[in-house]
Amino acid sequence: MTLPLLSVKNLVVEFRTGEGIVRAVNNISFDIPHGKTIGIVGESGSGKSVTSLAVMGLLQKPAAVIPQGEIFFNGVDLLKCNENEMRKIRGNQISMIFQEPMTSLNPVFKVGEQIAEAIRIHKNVSNKVAWEKAVHLMNLVGIPNPSASAHKYPHEMSGGQKQRVMIAMAISCDPKLLIADEPTTALDVTIQKQVLELLHKLQQDLNMSMMFITHDLGVIGDIADDVVVMYRSNVVEQNNAQEIFTKAIHPYTKGLLACRPKLGANPRRLLTVSDFMTEEGVEKTVPVERIQIFDKESEVIKTDHVLLEIQNLVTQFPIKGGLFGRTVDHFKAVDDVSFKIKKGQTLGLVGESGCGKTTLGRSILRLVEPSAGKIIYDGKDITHVQHEELRLLRKKMQIIFQDPYSSLNPRMTIADILMEPLNIHNEGGTKAQRYEMARALLEKVGLKASLMNRYPHEFSGGQRQRICIARALMLRPEFVICDESVSALDVSIQAQVLNLLLDLQQEFGLTYVFISHDLSVVNFIADEVGVMYAGKIIEMDKASNIYKSAKTEYTRALLSAIPKGETKQSLASLV
């Protein structure tokens, strides 16, 4: 038997923080054989990224310490290498792709130059040769017109193209090991599919080994040979990918497999990791009724009360030109959109970045002024209401944004954040009463009341999104727009938040517009689904129909882009 390319043995990584030592990786071991892909799966904070940075020798010293363990790469212990030796390996024999293509490239250098730089330092070739190699690589990763594109700056490229540039950079020196840290998480599903296919193909063609890190088991279903599941700094399960997907043993793995919404048949509420195990990690039996497939049609609220009607809505942005910045043309972000939503129901809007779905949501709330068309809310035309009337309206209509990290003021406590809407609208009685309301709602969204006086940075992404939801509900709105509200969350957390939104809808009779790029999520939560493309709604149907009988090519493309990994196993067999 040959030695594996990379062998991590009993690795421990600790961080020295102001509050003491935190163990981020706890005694883990795994191997990556030559020419194979290993998926490392776990939620944020499980230690998977720290492991990859330890392999690269990129942990932030002196905060991070490795008190124990060995990382053998081709028989050499990387942990015993000094900085100079590591530099010769980094980018040359082991290279890495990161999660955020938007910020991972240097904004002030041409992309060709950024690819050529790695070649120059490791291969000792002339600028010209390195540049030609860069152009060749850009062609290899499927960037159109590579010799011209090499002269572009990162901001002139789309997210998917930037990630392709990152991949070209990573494979530029023919590395033996490619580490991909959530390379598709920030991308639209269709782009995700293309990038996954590209990585898989390159891995095969160049006979590289790949370490693919993700929070979503579904993503690696098609490309990983082996899977390592990490949970709270430990490896809880590792096996051949086939085995993991068909015979998962650890309850956490089962939870991860079950929590992703499937197209079509889903239980009433998504299963979550907490259905499979307790906080302490003890396995639980999932009650049979939790996995019963729920037929949405059977429970659609029979109401004719139309809460919101949009008629031929257009929102356009001016394009400036000329000597004095006159408006020379308009860009229609929302182009002649019409729909109705009945009270208590959910309309899902799905489409890729730039299709106008966010602008549409903001136009409905009048956060952006629509240019034409009508917004009729509860029988009243609100397209042009102003001042006091608009303020009263805002009480009834709320929005939950995508990024729970940046949409909470870091200098306000949770209590202040929750009470602020009440203060603005002068609602809720005395300060003590307002505090009590905030406390009650915080518990409703599943957070302990004792956390009221903490600050946002003390919470995880999922918890922050719960706080955002609670804030949106403080004024007891009737209508809530969820703008990519679960897209930044891990799949396991996403399931919890989706369940919470459904629970709250049931309890308060809320009406939702749910905006997302992920059709499986929209399909799960919405009663009706609209597919948006280039500012228009190109297809609209009942959620239970759209995945079965998509009428447009674009919808079919969206459907086929959903990762298939998880569908190999039925829910019942997990329990």
Add this chain to the structure above:
Amino acid sequence: MTKYIIRRLLYMIPVLLGVSLIIFLLFNVVSGDPTAVLLGKNATARQMADLREQLGLNKSMFLQYIDVVKSAFTFDFGYSWATKQEISQMIKQGSYPSICLSVPAFVISTIISLFISVFVAYYRGKGIDLFVRVVCIAGMSISALAYILFFQWFFAYKLGWFEISGFEEGFPAFVPYIALPAIIWIVLSIGPDVRFFRTVILDEIYQDYVRTARSKGLSEMTILLRHVLRNAMIPIITYVVIQIPSLILGALLLENFFSIPGLGGITLNALNSSDFPVMKAMAILSSVGYIVFGLISDILYTVADPRIKFK
């Protein structure tokens, strides 16, 4: 780009009109009658009326405003009340010593500060970084006057390395006169400059693209000089270029203590003798300077950062 520059230059017109209005209101309306100050306590009403006539103060408010506007666009500021010299001539003469002092001092201090900043950013968190930061704070905490008095007494008087005061035209004749004030200037600016540059550079060091550069196998120094510094240039350009108009004014204190006959000295004299036309001229000149150098720094952004494009 050309269009953008033309548009920005046209925008100068309303800005200059506004600046003239504020200067006019300050000197001609708010400040009251200057003849009382000029003629002293024992002036008769007759003398004051004559002087008003002579200075054009009995013209209508509107015509007086037009005079200010005219001077803002033609740079013809009339004559000084105190010295009776033509003001544009005075400014021309005063500029030479001021520029001899301020330009070398400014350029050298900026370069030294950038050098130190990159150095301490490389050793961030280490002893040398802490030491430099402490020295910067300590240096900033001492009054400029203390430096001037001590340096003048010690280096010029005690050791006799430099001229104590005065000025001589022509290179290299002026060097011994401006060397010591220039050194004081450099010592004074290094503290705040290094602190600012260091912060800007360290802001960049934690960006994702730096992590990418490290994962390529670049050395830390290459990353700092090639990747980080280019990105830190935008705030550095703003900080540096916007200081340039104040260089024209020279250093009020330094010029005064070292008896350098520059614009700083002219301004101080004008303040002391209520020489309104000179004060107005200096106010207009510095606003024009700020507008022009604001434009220059905007144009430099496009050189430093390809994401910025003007239409």
